[in-house]
Amino acid sequence: MASPSASISPVASSAQDTAPLLDVQGVTLQYKTKESLVTATFRVSFNVFKSDRFVLLGPSGCGKSTLLKAIGGYLHPTEGEMRLKNRVITKPGPDRMMVFQEFDQLLPWKTVKQNVTFALTSSGRMSGAEAETRALSYLNKVNLTKFVDSYPHTLSGGMKQRVAIARGMAMEPDVLLMDEPFAALDALTRRKMQDELLQLWADTRFTVLFVTHSIPEAVKIGSRILLLSPHPGQVKAEVNSVAPDDAAGARALERKIHNALFADEVEEDALHH
Amino acid sequence: MSAILPCTRPERACDTLDSSTIGVIEKPISTFERVWNQDWVRKAFIIIFLALLWQFYAAWKNNQLVFPTFVDTVKAFVDSCKEGVLPARIVGSLKLLVGGYGIGLALAGVMTVLAISTRFGNDLLETLTSMFNPLPAIALLPLAMLWFGLGNLSIIFVTVHSVLWPVALNTHSGFRSVSTTMRMVGKNYGLGGLNYVFKILIPGAFPSILAGMKIGWAFAWRTLIAAELVYGANKGGGGLGWYIFENKNTLEIPAVFAGLLTVIIIGLIVENLVFRVIERRTVRKWGMQA
Numbered sequence: 383m384a385s386p387s388a389s390i391s392p393v394a395s396s397a398q399d400t401a402p403l404l405d406v407q408g409v410t411l412q413y414k415t416k417e418s419l420v421t422a423t424f425r426v427s428f429n430v431f432k433s434d435r436f437v438l439l440g441p442s443g444c445g446k447s448t449l450l451k452a453i454g455g456y457l458h459p460t461e462g463e464m465r466l467k468n469r470v471i472t473k474p475g476p477d478r479m480m481v482f483q484e485f486d487q488l489l490p491w492k493t494v495k496q497n498v499t500f501a502l503t504s505s506g507r508m509s510g511a512e513a514e515t516r517a518l519s520y521l522n523k524v525n526l527t528k529f530v531d532s533y534p535h536t537l538s539g540g541m542k543q544r545v546a547i548a549r550g551m552a553m554e555p556d557v558l559l560m561d562e563p564f565a566a567l568d569a570l571t572r573r574k575m576q577d578e579l580l581q582l583w584a585d586t587r588f589t590v591l592f593v594t595h596s597i598p599e600a601v602k603i604g605s606r607i608l609l610l611s612p613h614p615g616q617v618k619a620e621v622n623s624v625a626p627d628d629a630a631g632a633r634a635l636e637r638k639i640h641n642a643l644f645a646d647e648v649e650e651d652a653l654h655h
Numbered sequence: 656m657s658a659i660l661p662c663t664r665p666e667r668a669c670d671t672l673d674s675s676t677i678g679v680i681e682k683p684i685s686t687f688e689r690v691w692n693q694d695w696v697r698k699a700f701i702i703i704f705l706a707l708l709w710q711f712y713a714a715w716k717n718n719q720l721v722f723p724t725f726v727d728t729v730k731a732f733v734d735s736c737k738e739g740v741l742p743a744r745i746v747g748s749l750k751l752l753v754g755g756y757g758i759g760l761a762l763a764g765v766m767t768v769l770a771i772s773t774r775f776g777n778d779l780l781e782t783l784t785s786m787f788n789p790l791p792a793i794a795l796l797p798l799a800m801l802w803f804g805l806g807n808l809s810i811i812f813v814t815v816h817s818v819l820w821p822v823a824l825n826t827h828s829g830f831r832s833v834s835t836t837m838r839m840v841g842k843n844y845g846l847g848g849l850n851y852v853f854k855i856l857i858p859g860a861f862p863s864i865l866a867g868m869k870i871g872w873a874f875a876w877r878t879l880i881a882a883e884l885v886y887g888a889n890k891g892g893g894g895l896g897w898y899i900f901e902n903k904n905t906l907e908i909p910a911v912f913a914g915l916l917t918v919i920i921i922g923l924i925v926e927n928l929v930f931r932v933i934e935r936r937t938v939r940k941w942g943m944q945a
Contacts, residue, residue, distance in 0.1 A: 455842075490942055490943050491941045500844075
């Protein structure tokens with residue numbers, strides 16, 4: 383596979399369109415457990431522009447997944463507003479396709495190809511032969527042409543995630559929402575999938591909102607990275623990533639992000655000792 | 656204090672043998688093993704073994720009135736089939752069975768769809784199943800006879816009762832066990848209402864639904880035969896239960912056994928042909944059941 387580095391430049395996050403594609407303004411998210419009301423994020427604001435590889439990064443408990451689910455339309459903010467293409471997000475829809483971490487996101491009663499075509503047809507995007515052509519072309523992009531007629535349970539974890547990505551991309555949504563899609567994979571597969579995702583991005587320049595708790599993954603995948611602090615999630619910083627071939631720059635950025643995220647803990651530790 | 660160092664060992668590299676010198680690496684299994692690996696062969700073996708056991712025990716017991724032999728039973732079965740009595744009884748039973756089972760499944764479907772779409776429906780189903788599921792269908796027969804008279808309607812009523820609750824209970828628990836991710840995927844496609852139920856929930860819950868259908872089928876049979884044993888003479892026709900009852904009264908014990916054997920055979924056929932095929936083409940193919 384060709385290295386994606388040549389085609390990915392750090393200009394990706396510069397504003398090609400003046401209006402943001404996704405506008406998140408002062409969003410506070412709360413959910414109830416049996417015992418208490420938990421505030422997951424507090425007045426989070428950010429903008430995602432077209433063709434951004436926007437990463438939400440933070441330690442567990444910073445509400446990044448909750449935030450992504452809210453953008454997906456599964457949760458409603460108690461405060462603030464989220465607008466996609468200037469329309470307020472109220473419920474889930476095929477303009478924001480989700481790729482989940484869990485392997486059971488594919489429907490087990492459908493083959494790989496049917497999983498993709500079903501998404502296209504049941505959302506009313508297209509029908510029959512057209513959907514099949516589109517499905518096959520995207521499955522080809524993720525190197526699964528040989529497995530189009532297999533059932534999901536016969537695939538490995540990495541292949542299942544590839545199908546989910548192909549399904550998400552085939553819908554050509556306004557924004558692809560990825561919730562730690564590689565977290566359950568082994569390290570080697572994860573690296574390969576990251577490279578493939580960048581290659582796919584280089585081919586089609588889709589807009590992706592990517593949630594992760596791994597700093598190296600954020601630096602590698604993202605063009606723009608939003609850092610969130612935990613309990614409740616608040617914006618700590620928003621930084622531009624470096625070019626994928628800039629190893630030294632990536633290391634420096636990783637250190638910078640690490641310091642930004644864990645600065646408080648270091649201070650606390652210093653006080654204790 | 657000395658630091659504990661890991662034990663150092665020399666590195667090693669080995670030459671692997673050429674695979675041709677190792678002997679058997681892969682060889683086809685024997686014909687016997689291949690035959691024995693077929694499910695139906697092993698099951699047929701069990702059935703033949705039980706039939707032989709029956710035959711020898713009954714022959715040794717040598718009491719036609721208490722325990723007729725397998726051969727006598729088969730003879731009674733064949734004679735009765737020739738006379739056309741048994742086939743008529745089978746048809747009579749199956750008609751009621753399929754009717755009651757079908758109505759039961761349909762009602763269970765409607766109730767569970769209501770139960771997952773509204774909270775009130777959920778409470779209703781939970782309350783009704785906990786009330787009526789433990790109630791033996793046959794205990795309702797006297798009531799049914801009062802309400803619907805001594806006809807097929809009463810039998811269908813109790814059969815529906817025996818099917819409805821276990822199927823509803825299984826289907827409902829199946830719906831609730833469909834994973835959150837799968838539900839979110841369905842919503843993501845913009846599916847809602849009945850579309851969501853039929854395209855996501857029903858296939859997602861299919862292993863439980865199928866289990867419920869099997870239990871329901873067995874319950875329907877039991878209830879039907881029991882109800883027919885209580886009455887069934889009224890129309891001159893009647894079903895297998897009536898056939899058994901009739902022959903017991905005339906002490907045609909081999910025929911009684913033939914009636915029971917018929918119930919068993921129909922059970923085996925439905926389980927191994929109908930349900931097994933559905934399972935193979937759905938939940939097994941989808942990897943939802945081993």
